[in-house]
Every structure is written in C-alpha cells, then in structure tokens.
Amino acid sequence: MSLVLALNAGSSSLKISLFRCSAEDAANPVLLLSSSISSVFGPQTKFKFNPVAHQNRLLNEEVNSIRDHASAFTHFLDRLKEEVSVNRTDIKHVAHRVVHGGDYTGPVIISEESYHYIERLADLAPLHNGPALSVIKITIKALPHAKSIAFFDSAFHKHLPTHVATYAINQQIAKERGLRKYGFHGLSYAFILRAVAAQLRKAPDTLNIIALHIGSGASMCAIRNGQSIDTTMGLTPLSGLPGATRAGDVDASLIFHYTSHSPARMSHDPGLSKEVRVTEAEDILNFKSGWKALTGTTDFKEVTEKADLSTLADPMSRATDPNTLAFRILLDRILHYAGAYYLALRGDVDAIVFAGGVGERSIELRHAIGEAVACLGFAAIDKTKNSQIKDDDGIVVDIGKEGDKGKRMLVCHTDEQLEMARECSLVAEFWP
C-alpha cells in the first residue's frame, strides 16, 4: 500500500487529490482526500478540502493569504498537517501535471536534468510550467522521502500526423527550435477516452470522438481510434479557442499592430520588435485577453448570466454587449473546430464530449452547441438531463434524448489527478 499525491496546476486553479494505490489493483486508485484552490490569483480565492472518510472536517472557505500556486500548495500542506488520518511519510509518490513536456512523450521522474528541461520550456507554457515548477520545488522540500514524477499534457498528442503538427514555415528553423504543434489538456483527454469508451462499451482503440475541454484554458481534440489526430492548441496553449485570459487564434500579425507603434517603424528596428514588443504581446495575448479582456471577469458563469442568449438564434447578430459577445465568440470558435473535426473524422464520430470547468457546468453553452451540431446527426439534447447534471451523477452522463439514434452528446467529469495516479500505479519503474 502506498499513497500517491496528485497535483494539477491549472491556469486559474490548483487541484489536489490523495489516492491509496496498491500493486494488486493498480488500475483503480482509491480517493482518500480531494482539495482545490480556485481563482489562485484572486479575487475571492476559494479553498476546498474534503477528506472523503471524515466529512466533519470538510472545508470550503475564502482565503486571503493565497496569491499564486506556491502559496496555494503551502496552504494545503498546512491543512494536511492537521489531518490526523494521513501520515505524510506514507506518501511515496507525488504526481505533477506539467502542461508542456517538449520532446518527453511519457512521464519522467523529476531529476536535476528533467527539472531544468521543464524549466527551459516555461516560455512555451507561460501560465503553466512555471507554476508547476514552483509546486515541485515545495514538494521536494516538504516531502523529501517521496518521488516526484511529472506527467505531461502534451504526451497524449504524440501521434499527431506530421501535416497536422507542422507549421508552414522554414522547416530547418522549425526543427532546430522545436516549432510545431504539441497540443495540451492531454491528461484530461486520456481520462475522457477511457471513461467514454467504458460508457459506450467500446475498446478505447476503436473510439472516435470530438472532445471539448473548456475551462480557464479551452481546447478541443479530434480522437480517432483512441489517438489524437488534431487539437486546437499548438506550440503553446495560446492558440485555438479563447480562454479566461487567453486570446486564442488571432492573425499572427496582430501582435505587430497592437501597440501605437506603427508596424513599419517596428520592422525597421528588429531589436526592438524582438526583445520588447513580442514579449509584451505574449503577455497581452496570454494574460490580458480572453473573456477577462472582453467583459472584465474570468468567471464564465458570470459572463453567461449577463449575456443576452436570445440573440443566439440570429446568426447575423450585431450584438455588441460585452458578455453576449464573449459567449458568442467562444461558441463560434467551438463550432468552427467542431465542423473541422467532423470532417477530419470523415463523419465517423461516436460522440461529442463536454469536459472542464465550463464544459461540465455550462448548461447554456452545451445547449447552444447541441442546437448547432444537430444538423450533423448528433442526438438532440434533452433539456432536463442537460440542466440537472450534478457532480455525483457518475463520470459520464448522456444528455441526448432517450431513444434518439443520433451520435451521442456526453458530459464527462474529467479527472486529471486520477489519470496521473492510475498511470503512476501502472508504470513499474516508479515502484522499485
């Protein structure tokens, strides 16, 4: 028996689960404790702490001392000390979700070498790799007897076809610098793949789905025969769909026109455009865009509540109200990729799957997507089922109308921590 602590540093949250794992039942870790810190950068940072067998010690409180992922994790460790049912020295493995793994195509034990490799990739996942490393650093000090292992979001997309992963740029430079599509949210897609295959009683390597992971970071993935054949994020988690603070796809030249400096002037001063403006543009497109820039909030629930959804029936709507616009922009970009991925799968699609903080909770977004994709042969969404999903309804919920023979519309309560704990239990080299 051994305990595995799984840590998931998302762009707006830190999610933590503690599992008991055993060699006899490696594929089924048992959850002992879950905790989450949402809105780590504020405002209104919420700390949840749920020791499964001790509901009287459940916490759900606002905490002012948390400013980032590192202080969020320290806060968790302080609470864990008070948790008498957990002996810290029984934690033999700490599984860390690391978004960008570069050339790593499977999990690696954190060593001097792997730590520095992940550090070098930090610029390619500016909202993620740095925060994950800050949590890894604290783990090494606070749990010195435990083995830290990094699990990469990008690993799931390792089989992307070359023409999908390749940008139409100079190939020598692309190869030298690793400039290609990597794709992210892979731990979530791996979990979704397994869970949906079980629900539809298919072998994972025969499953074809269009999966949506919509949270503070939002992406989609076309999965054919259990493998990622395309995904919306690219070299970094910026491209594709807009997110809470990310712009998603823009014309790449936009960065040269964003500031008051004229593009002509910048192109005559290559030093300036490289060292100053591009970095500033990365900051703007990653941290100061998305629905935060459009509406002032990173909370998509608030955006939805303020949006005028009656305008959705009009495809030519000229609505300019910020919340309506933010909702419609996300919907429009999702439908753009849904159509593309339907073609990439040649129409042979078992299901569309909704996951992530927004995908699992936004009744309105699922409804709007359902209305639009019905023309492709997907089952009509059952309004009651769609509006009554609860966190404890089971891992996969079918929201299609009963008896509708169309392709399935599913919601999956994705669990990146469980995916890591399972993988951790199954890799023999982690258990000497």
Ligand SMILES: Nc1ncnc2c1ncn2[C@@H]1O[C@H](COP(=O)(O)OP(=O)(O)O)[C@@H](O)[C@H]1O
């Ligand atoms: N009922 C809801 N409707 C729409 N969005 C929601 C709802 N509840 C939570 N969200 C949104 O989910 C997002 C967080 O998603 P999550 O996947 O947990 O984040 P992270 O990307 O940090 O892992 C936030 O933008 C939050 O506003």
Ligand SMILES: CC(=O)OP(=O)(O)O
């Ligand atoms: C890759 C990514 O954007 O992750 P998250 O949604 O957790 O921020």
Ligand SMILES: [Mg+2]
């Ligand atoms: Mg996340």
